[in-house]
Amino acid sequence: xxxxxxxxxxxxxxxxxxxxxxxxxxxxxxxxxxxxxxxxxxxxxxxxxxxxxxxxxxxxxxxxxxxxxxxxxxxxxxxxxxxxxxxxxxxxxxxxxxxxxxxxxxxxxxxxxxxxxxxxxxxxxxxxxxxxxxxxxxxxxxxxxxxxxxxxxxxxxxxxxxxxxxxxxxxxxxxxxxxxxxxxxxxxxxxxxxxxxxxxxxxxxxxxxxxxxxxxxxxxxxxxxxxxxxxxxxxxxxxxxxxxxxxxxxxxxxxxxxx
Numbered sequence: 001x002x003x004x005x006x007x008x009x010x011x012x013x014x015x016x017x018x019x020x021x022x023x024x025x026x027x028x029x030x031x032x033x034x035x036x037x038x039x040x041x042x043x044x045x046x047x048x049x050x051x052x053x054x055x056x057x058x059x060x061x062x063x064x065x066x067x068x069x070x071x072x073x074x075x076x077x078x079x080x081x082x083x084x085x086x087x088x089x090x091x092x093x094x095x096x097x098x099x100x101x102x103x104x105x106x107x108x109x110x111x112x113x114x115x116x117x118x119x120x121x122x123x124x125x126x127x128x129x130x131x132x133x134x135x136x137x138x139x140x141x142x143x144x145x146x147x148x149x150x151x152x153x154x155x156x157x158x159x160x161x162x163x164x165x166x167x168x169x170x171x172x173x174x175x176x177x178x179x180x181x182x183x184x185x186x187x188x189x190x191x192x193x194x195x196x197x198x199x200x201x202x203x204x205x206x207x208x209x210x211x212x213x214x215x216x217x218x219x220x221x222x223x224x225x226x227x228x229x230x231x232x233x234x235x236x237x238x239x240x241x242x243x244x245x246x247x248x249x250x251x252x253x254x255x256x257x258x259x
Contacts, residue, residue: 014052018059021066022136023249026242028069029129037135039245040188046141058140061122064094072126084125088113091123097213098204100172106199110219115203118212119144131222133189149183159197159216166200166214173200181223192224 022038029036039045047055068087085104092099097115107113112131115123121139132139134147150156158177166173179196196219203213 012052014056014059015048018047018055018062019249021059021062023246025062025066025069026246026249028066028073031073036129037188037242037245038249039137039241040135041137042241042245042248046137050141061095062136064091064123067094068126084127088125091115092203095122096206098206099201099215102172103201103215106172107217108219111198112218112220114216114218116212116214116216117205117210131191131193131220133184133187133191135188138187147185147187149185150180152180155180159200162197162200163214166202167212170202172202174198175200182220191222193220193222195220 025036026038047058050058068091071087071090072083085107088107089104092115095115111125112128113125114121114128121144138147145156155177159175162173162175162177165171175197177197179194181192182195183192184190197216198219199215199217201215201217203215205211205213
């Protein structure tokens, strides 16, 4: 299916709202020197294959990201760990998820926080995007075991065990999972980073009383990425895709109907 026919097929109200939101995110991310991408392949937009209700839920949730990006942009000159905590607090409040009272006291400057309901990741702190080369389309639609690989399968079992304890006992678990390598399986750059899970934090769902909401607090460091020559070639292709993506989102914006 060509990009034109794909776009025509998928330009429902939900898709229009999604494009409007992510266009704003795209433009703000550029101000923050972020390589944030919405789509991995415009000829095969994975989000458009989701049920309308699920796509709408994702589209609505991304408005929280847009607001977080905007807040980060406004604070760029003084952006630091304090602001990152403020952005996380805003996101959790918007998601209607409440952490334990001591949660923000355990966070360190280099921590990345990932927020989950079950196996679905709802939110990741802004500093995550400095490591990850996946697009939002991939992150929102692909199971995590198809995005990232760990060489030691017992690591995953240890993480699941920590999650189970945190949710059952409703307490923060200080993980003893050892540092380990995590590799992007099919991203633009297939980055590898050293990952250290620090805490699993149970979250209270204030609206739906879901019992499987939690946050993973981790530290991560990029340890392997393509050689400079290969990386430059891939980055050029990546930036070209970002330009085409921007044009696509701008084109989608033009078809938005007035309120």
